[in-house]
Amino acid sequence: MNQFSKTVAIVGAAESDEIGVVPDKSPLQHHAEAAHNALADAGLSIKDVDGLFTAGYSTLALGEYIGVRPKYTDSTAVGGSSFVIHLAHAIAAINAGYCNVALVTHGEAGRSGRERSTAGLGGAGLAGPQFEAPYGIIGPPVSYSMACSRYMSQYGEDRTRQALAEIAVSTRKWALLNPKAYMKEPMSFDDYHNSRWIAWPFHLFDCCLVTDAGGAVVVTRADRARDLPKKPVYILGAAEHHDHSMISQMPDLTVTPAHSSGPRALEMAGLSHKDIDLTMIYDSFTYTVLITLESLDFCGPGEGPEFVANQRTAPGGDFALNTSGGGLSYTHPGMYGMFLTVEAVRQLRGECGERNVNPKIALVNGTGGVLSSTGTAVLAVD
């Protein structure tokens, strides 16, 4: 176990007031609402915040909007994993004495926003717009589906397809237990297989939602956390990695950077896979879950289909995975990573009602870009 394991804790976690389809709110409103709610959850004031972390906007804009003038600032933005990576950075910043109370916020109006993403079209000096965009290799569905075709060729198309269906169906079952989930109807295997093609090999139900939502967490020293109202959720380990920006430059289309961040987060925590009670994996697509389970070494390369077979990851199964209903069926505003942590905190505190799996230790893995970056964190309650 690393000397910085369990030195800080998450003491507040929340979403913005309403999530899903929220046409009358801007992204920064979602940031501010989530920050307000997370600080209230923590029993702390905005005046206590001296470290500010976000992605999507610069902390300059965020700090001004919510009235925080921080001593420590971190605008690390490497996609939807950033909000997990911020936890690793908060461990470092708090232990170095740069700040005492770290506020990490997220907010996007992915569904209703007036500025829709132009990913892949701008950035004249970048290689993606130059060499991928002219071919319609723009945005996550095209890139992730290409990666999945490679997996299918290496490990078998039919068993891969079955695994993707298992993940889509089991995740929907969890969403039906989450009152905040966007998707309210059950999904059958037939529903999955009959959903329209977005980008072969991806059906519609392989792809995450596009919603409006914000989230925030508050992190402080473990000794201070014990004096606050809620049960502290200790960060036992956290690590990050990235290995490409464009999908054509990904070293191996079937292995995510979690192969590096995962083992280091577990090593820092002094734990192994058998210790994990709850796993929250960024499910931008069903395929992201399949290869992240392998990259995190819950199973070997190509063994994911057996690992998730027979609804093993659904409610009542023996591997609790994405209990919020995930990006596939609960919410996904564009950069979903924050919501992995929010659910893990609530599960560890026992606040999840009928979907609570009563975990003591949770592993969170965010993925950003086009399978480009990951942040892995191991969280626990006493």
Added chain:
Amino acid sequence: MTSDTYKRPLPLSQPEWDYYWERTKQHELWLMRCDDCSRHYFYPRAICPNCFSRNTRWAQSSGKGTLHAFSIVHRGPTPAFADYVPYVACIVELEDGARFPSNLVEVEPDPANIKVGMPVEVVFDDVTEGVTLPKFRPAQ
């Protein structure tokens, strides 16, 4: 087609990439090669991404390779692709050693006809008066 009527994204002029696009207009595919680590790479940059050497140069590619990965895109990523779908996005593993993002053309966009690992070869699509995109087709 002129650049006024072509709606999909086009490369923007960049000093370090202009030579590449000048060669594609001549229907030639050029990569870069590092003479220290003896590897071709794409996309072009003056310093080798594999070993950080400055000992690099342009090198013409055979334009032959295999299909490394592909996607049959039914829902275009932007409105500009509405009349281009379904199209095949792909990554080609060139026999010279570099991975190359492109489109697979001259084939039905049906997974029954397209297999990862199949041999492919470059063709040149003069999409506007000023821009030629290297694309790939099943090897003849």
